[in-house]
Amino acid sequence: MRHQTAFGAAAVAVGLAVAMSAPAAGATTPTAPAAPAKPDPRTVAAASADRLVAAKPAAFRKAPKDKIVRTGVTSGLRGLQYVEYQRTYDGLPVYGGDFVVTTNATGGVLSTSVGQTQKLDVGTKATVTPAQATATSRAKVDTVDSASSPRLTVLAEGTGRLVYETVVSGHQKKAETKLHVLVDAKTGKVVKTWDEVRDAADDQSYYHGTVDLSTAATSMTDPARPGHQCGGQGGTAYTGTDSAWGNGSGTNLETACVDVLYAVQKEWDMLGAWLGRNGTNGSGRGFPSRVGLSDVNAYWNGSYTNFGHNQAGTRQATSVDVVGHENGHAVFTNTPGGDSGGNGNEKGGMNESAGDIFGALTEHYINEPANLDPPDYLVGEEVDLVGSGPIRNMYNPSALGDPNCYSSSIPSTEVHSAAGPQNHWFYLLAEGSNPTNGNPTSPTCNNSTVTGIGIQKAGQIFMGGLNRKVTNWSHARARIETVNAALALFPNSATECNAVKAAWSAVSVPAQSGEAACGTQGPDFSLTLNPSSGSAQAGGTATATVSTATTSGSAQQIALSATSSPSGPTATFSPSTVTSGQSATMTVNVPAGTPDGTYRLTVLADGASVDRTATYTLTVGTSQPGTVFSDDFETNQGWTTNPGGTDTATTGQWQRGTPAPTSYSGTNLQLAAAGGSYDLVTGAAAGTDAGTYDVDGGATSVQSPAISLPSGTLTLSLSWYLAHLDNSGTDDYLRVRVVGTSGSSTVLNQTGAASIRAGAWQTATYDLSAYAGQSVRIVVDAADAGTGSLVEGGIDNVRITKS
Incomplete structure (x- = not known):
């Protein structure tokens, strides 16, 4: 976030620059061209997943009033990518409408992974008032400190239920709570609740002797792991005259912070080295910790961990x-589907189990000797929380009164006890029922x-399952997704997959409908279209060759199909099914009366072990004047953020979204769309103040789909605005370029200045005739590239016409 009075470090604007020195006189050795940049696998995954969503709307339960929004891409082990999506229905957020698409590198x-079971079809007019909700x-809540304004939401339950979501902060029986309450907007009854607060029930530590922490010179903050720090109940990190912390006492709170930071740092390292995760939140950051809680407890509240x-x-x-347990809750919260929802306490119990699993993983990663905190599958035995040793047992939960086996009573079981079945599954998967390494049977x-x-x-495998998690998480869903994780992580072996299934069956979670078969998931193939674009008149046709090639493993059968956006043109394939390595002819049929314009056909190659997609761009009516390309952003036509994988902006990245207008002291900054609800905007959310989601930290870029231009006189027009405060400078900018096969041109170049510039929609036009007959892309860049400043930008109503 950038404020007028707080400036960040300068950042270099993203661009293509080549620095060359003049050769010495007589030199003849040619300079080798630079190797092309390797595509960012997250960008490749996002584009591929977007095309699949367009090609298979029924698989994602997409209703006519749905808008699907990609919200993130998380990288995992062995190049796997997890692309997350949320949806809105008739402009309202959908709780439980999220899903995840997993791709290879x-x-x-x-x-x-789709938790929603039906298309939504529900009225969105409430009869209960927000005050009643x-x-x-x-x-x-027993003691209320604050309550958010109720937010009207669609609950993805059956064909949908209209609810208000309110977050109530306070205390339940003296314990901190941050309770989400869903109230039926038609009946006023409470439908669902969940609590963000999850409880567990040369530096001198108490549990580990003398350890070497990564801290700042005079503060208990971790410079190597951003976001992690430790201090007292006030929320600030402990400070001192040097970086030697603690005295080894069990009652000394600085010592407690040594223990916390030591465990947090080892857990962070384990997540990266063993599980391929980038930090606690998956994006290279962690969360602060507090000690000195006046309670026999520890908890995670969605923002920080707290230890008593x-x-x-x-x-x-x-x-x-x-410590590993509480930060494990943070991992669970920051994987797709979050920590809310589920069937009764079932997802809550799986969240508690996740904490136990991450604690056990961290203990095994550290592997301390028996006189310290050796690795085991007990929880809290060193703390002796209530004077009776461990509080949970993973290899035999029933030894402490928790269920070993899944049953229909789990959703109504207290969440810590409900952790039993998944804890038991994890132990069986890791060690087996009769280990030979000294672990218990x-x-x-x-x-x-x-x-x-x-x-x-x-x-x-457990982490791979969490990366596929959805809001409606359950043991049955976890079985399906951990099987998928085993297949993807160990593609040439059935051993791991079979072990996953055996361990779930051993805790009474049976095989599920649609569960993948164990085997080897090694085969893969490529898909190309030649040409990838074409033109036709209404009533005519266009053709392209669809080529496939086996890239790993054995050949597999592939079914071909295509969908068009907007609808109109259709495609047939001859043959419609091929074996990888073979080709087919795609014939695109344009019905009579099809409006002139640009159509994107998503070609789906549905293989036995992997799906591939490709895009064919069709221009209809090229010989007549009219609209060649038009995008008002009310539908997703495939603009790609960070197409080169080199953006540096930390917030305010370009996105297609519904902007939340912002202002500062009467100056309009982020604007509503120029028309309709959606536009391209530098961070659509409003946040807590005007500078929360503006462009920060450098440059952000977004690129249009390929646009095939006909011959003739062509004009590009678009709506735009750039807004900034007087902490801006000439390093900040908004630029629009057209990039074609013969070069590129700058359509718009607006720079910042040390003055206030209110946002106001304007129109830019540009003669594109020089690019006639080419395939072009429109690239939009924005940057906060000097000292930190408040910068916002927007693009809408992009249109190319032929006259």
Whole structure:
């Protein structure tokens, strides 16, 4: 976030620049051309997943009033990419309408995780007032400190339910709570609740002796792991005259912070080295921690972790497994589907289990000797929280009164106890039912014998499942997605997949409908179109060759199909099914009466083990005057953010969205769309103040789909605005370029200045005739590239016409 009075470090604007020195006299050695930049796998995955969503709307339960919005791409182990989506219905957010598309490193779609079971079809007019919803929500909390304004939302339950969501912060029986309450907007009844606060029940640490922490010179902040720090209940990091922390006492709070930071740093390292995750939040950041909580407890509240003490008051609740547990909640929260929702307490129990699993993984990664905190599958045994040793047992949950096996009663079981079945599954997957490495035996619910695959592989599969998580998470859904994770992570082996299935069956989670078969998922193929664009008159046709090639493993059967956006043209294939390595002819049929314009056909190659997509751009009516290309951004026509993978902006990245207008002291900054609801905007959200989601940290870019231009006189027009405060400078800018096969041209170049510039929609036009007959793309760049400043920009109503 950039404010008028707070300036960030300068950043270099993104661009293509080549620095060359003049050769010495007589020199004849030619300079080798630079190798082309390797595509960012996240960009490749996003484009591939977007095309799949366009090609298979039924698979994602897309209703006519739905808008699908890609919200992020998370990179995982072995090049796997997890592309996350949310949806709105009739302009309202949909709770439970999220889904995940998993691709390999080259964009091949491996699987999809969709929790929604039906298309939405629900009225969006409330009969309950927001004030009534607020009163009902506040009544769910004993002591209320604050309550958010109710937000009208569609709950993806059956064909949909209209609800108000209110967040009530306060205390339940003296424990902190941040309770989300969903109230039916037609009946006023509470439909669902969930709490963001998740509880667990040369530096001197208490649990690890003398350790070497990564901290700043005089502050308990971690410069190597952004976001992680430790201090007291006020929220600020402890400081000192040097970087030697703690005295080793069980009651000293600085020592408690040594224990916390040591465990956090090891967990961060484990996430990267073992599981391929970039930091606690998956994007290279972590969360602060607090110690000195006056409670026999520890918790994660969605923003920070907080640690109390044991019942005897002799030590702090900061052992590796407890710290790993609470930060494990942070991982669970920051994977797709978040930590909300589910069936009763079922997802909450899986969240508690996730904390236990990450605690066990961290203990095993550190692998301390028996006199410190050795690796095991018990939770909290070193803390002795209430004077009776561990609080949970993963290899035999029933030893402490928790269920070993899944049953229909789990959704109504208290969340910590409901952690039992998944904890038991993880132990069986990692160690087996009769380990030979000194770990204890583990009973199975079906009297089977399970062979473990090792804790590192088990952790990778568990993390792969979390990366596919959706709001409506359950043990049955987790079985499906951990099977998919095993297939993707170990594509040439069935051992891991079979172990996953055996471990789930051993805790009474049976095989599910649609569950993938174990085998080897090695085969892959490529898909190309030649040409990738064409033109036709209404009533005519265009053709292209669809080529496939086997890129790994054996050849596989591929079914070909295509969808058009906007609708109109259709495609047939001869043959319609090929074996990878073969080709087919695609014939695009343009019905009589089809309006002139540009159509994007998404070609889907549905393989046995992986799906591939490609785009064919069709221009209809090239010989007549009229619109060649038009985008008012009310539908997704395939603009790509960060197409070169070199953007540096940390916030305010270009996106197609519904802007939330912002202003500063009466100066309009982010504007509503120039027409309709959507435009291209530098961060659509408003945040807590005008500078929350503006462009920060450098440059952001967005690129149009390929546009085939006909011959003739062509004109580009678009609506635009650039807004900034007087902390801007000439390094800040908004630029629009046209890039074709013969070069590029700058359509618009607006720079910042040390003055206030209010946002105002304007129109730019440009003669594109020089690009007639070429395939071009429109590229839009914006930057906060000097000292930190408040910069906003928008683009709307892009149109190319032929006269």
